[in-house]
Amino acid sequence: MLRSIQATLRGSPSSSSRLLRRGFSSESTPDRKVAVLGAAGGIGQPLALLMKLNPFVSKLALYDIAGTPGVAADVSHINTRSEVAGYMGEEQLGKALEGSDVVIIPAGVPRKPGMTRDDLFNINAGIVKSLCTAIAKYCPNALVNMISNPVNSTVPIAAEIFKKAGTYDEKKLFGVTTLDVVRAKTFYAGKANVPVMEVNVPVVGGHAGITILPLFSQASPKANNLSDEDIKALTKRTQDGGTEVVEAKAGKGSATLSMAYAGAIFADACLKGLNGVPDVVECSFVQSSITELPFFASKVRLGKNGVEEVLGLGPLSDFEKQGLESLKPELKSSIEKGIMFANQS
Numbered sequence: 001m002l003r004s005i006q007a008t009l010r011g012s013p014s015s016s017s018r019l020l021r022r023g024f025s026s027e028s029t030p031d032r033k034v035a036v037l038g039a040a041g042g043i044g045q046p047l048a049l050l051m052k053l054n055p056f057v058s059k060l061a062l063y064d065i066a067g068t069p070g071v072a073a074d075v076s077h078i079n080t081r082s083e084v085a086g087y088m089g090e091e092q093l094g095k096a097l098e099g100s101d102v103v104i105i106p107a108g109v110p111r112k113p114g115m116t117r118d119d120l121f122n123i124n125a126g127i128v129k130s131l132c133t134a135i136a137k138y139c140p141n142a143l144v145n146m147i148s149n150p151v152n153s154t155v156p157i158a159a160e161i162f163k164k165a166g167t168y169d170e171k172k173l174f175g176v177t178t179l180d181v182v183r184a185k186t187f188y189a190g191k192a193n194v195p196v197m198e199v200n201v202p203v204v205g206g207h208a209g210i211t212i213l214p215l216f217s218q219a220s221p222k223a224n225n226l227s228d229e230d231i232k233a234l235t236k237r238t239q240d241g242g243t244e245v246v247e248a249k250a251g252k253g254s255a256t257l258s259m260a261y262a263g264a265i266f267a268d269a270c271l272k273g274l275n276g277v278p279d280v281v282e283c284s285f286v287q288s289s290i291t292e293l294p295f296f297a298s299k300v301r302l303g304k305n306g307v308e309e310v311l312g313l314g315p316l317s318d319f320e321k322q323g324l325e326s327l328k329p330e331l332k333s334s335i336e337k338g339i340m341f342a343n344q345s
């Protein structure tokens, strides 16, 4: 993704030659429409910028309840492939969604210091419900990338809304947990003193506090200079990464720029999968049977229909096994809260 952006910034010939190397002719690069819901927000704006730089996108629809004409006019002047259109207000939501291949949802309120992600449930659950009802109507086959918190509940809400509408396909619904992976990579590289762009760390579980479980025992490149205490501290910092930003922003919201980066990486992976690029693997919170919980984040292989394979957890250290058992009750109750909300209202 970073290379895609760098190549795009250097000019379109290099990005199209990259596409050619991947087996696409410039004429046959499939048309792909991406819709961003909440596009005028703190995440939505930089995410709109990054999706405008993505050479796989041919149409970019920017939807919000306010402010999208300005964001769309601004982003539309960038000389990259996609056509940009802004849509504002519920009566334009259908047009924004129609024909979308990927819908990214960063709509909703962010945390302030002292709040948990679950404290956002009361407002964001309703927003996600209404947006998913519209997705079921206007683009039932789109891949849905859920960013709105609490992800541990909003993904189950989306699943229930799609089930009620008769459009649910578990292969097409993703909770975006990429920021946890981005943080785990950055923090690990800093501590282990290895080149950050070479680092890989799976992060499993969910997306809140102790439900975020980075698997540093599977990190690459291997670091022999980290003690058990270091691993504990890295795990805690990854779990509290969102709170670190919320506190630093001191009432002005939560992570937006790093989240836009993470959201753009995950959407890029979805587009590559749709386009048939092989071996696209990212962590995501999806319907899962790798534990007894109905939704769980783990590595997922992406393909032409969305999820191609939910990969297992692999070997865990004793510390990670303990973390896995400790996260299950909280994750289970967040999932159940989402399911109950969708079915009672």
Ligand SMILES: NC(=O)C1=CN([C@@H]2O[C@H](COP(=O)(O)OP(=O)(O)OC[C@H]3O[C@@H](n4cnc5c(N)ncnc54)[C@H](O)[C@@H]3O)[C@@H](O)[C@H]2O)C=CC1
Binding pocket: 037, 038, 039, 040, 041, 042, 043, 044, 063, 064, 065, 066, 106, 107, 108, 109, 110, 111, 120, 124, 127, 130, 131, 146, 147, 148, 149, 150, 151, 176, 177, 178, 179, 180, 207, 253, 254, 255, 256, 259
């Ligand atoms: N999954 C993750 O890793 C992360 C998730 N988040 C979550 O993303 C969400 C958005 O965060 P920010 O962009 O910082 O908030 P923000 O308040 O800056 O932007 C949210 C946008 O959503 C819009 N919105 C509200 N209701 C809407 C509706 N019904 N339809 C369309 N748009 C609507 C607002 O007008 C606003 O422009 C929050 O719930 C936050 O907790 C934030 C960071 C990381």
Ligand SMILES: O=C([O-])CC(=O)C(=O)O
Binding pocket: 110, 111, 117, 149, 179, 241, 242, 243, 245, 246, 254, 255
């Ligand atoms: O912490 C928050 O509220 C936003 C978020 O999900 C993150 O930054 O991981």
